[in-house]
Amino acid sequence: MIRGVKFVSIPTRDQDRALAFWTEQVGFQVATDQPFDDKQRWIELRIPGADTRFVLFTPTGHEDRIGGFTSLAFWSDDLDATYAKLTAAGVETLGPPRKEEWGSSLLFRDPDGNTFVISTK
Known part of the structure; x- marks a missing residue:
């Protein structure tokens, strides 16, 4: 299994x-x-x-996957603290955490332009 x-x-x-x-x-x-x-x-x-x-x-042959939105989501207990830590470390975020009806999320990019989401669990 x-x-x-x-x-x-x-x-x-x-x-x-x-x-x-x-x-x-x-x-x-x-x-x-x-x-x-x-x-x-x-x-x-x-x-x-x-x-x-x-x-x-x-x-090899999958280089076109670099620099897009990833299908990977991280989670955090405290998005505000995570946002503060990432921005203090120089990580490119796409704004502060967003609060929606379904929960909260934060977007950031790595140096290759890959975009990731962090949400609450």
């Missing part, structure tokens, strides 16, 4: 730049960073305290 999500891929053009962004600005931790082929490394990141990992990797 399926028991969970092991990892989600975040497409990137520059793995070193992406690694610095996700670890230094967002606060993820490196789970593994090893050679994959002659062009890329296999870089898995984790959110402290969470099981799901994120891979900074773009399969």
Whole structure:
């Protein structure tokens, strides 16, 4: 039986730049960073305290996925505090958290232009 999500891929053009962004600005931790082929490394990141990992990797032929809206959503207990922390770290947000009837959300971008949503759980 399926028991969970092991990892989600975040497409990137520059793995070193992406690694610095996700670890230094967002606060993820490196789970593994090893050679994959002659062009890329296999870089898995984790959110402290969470099981799901994120891979900074773009399969050959899928470069067109870089820089769009992702189908990945993060969650936070406190969007206002998350917004303050991200903006203080220099992360590009698309405005402060928005409160809607269905809940609250916050959008941000990584250096490759990938857009992510953070919502309340």
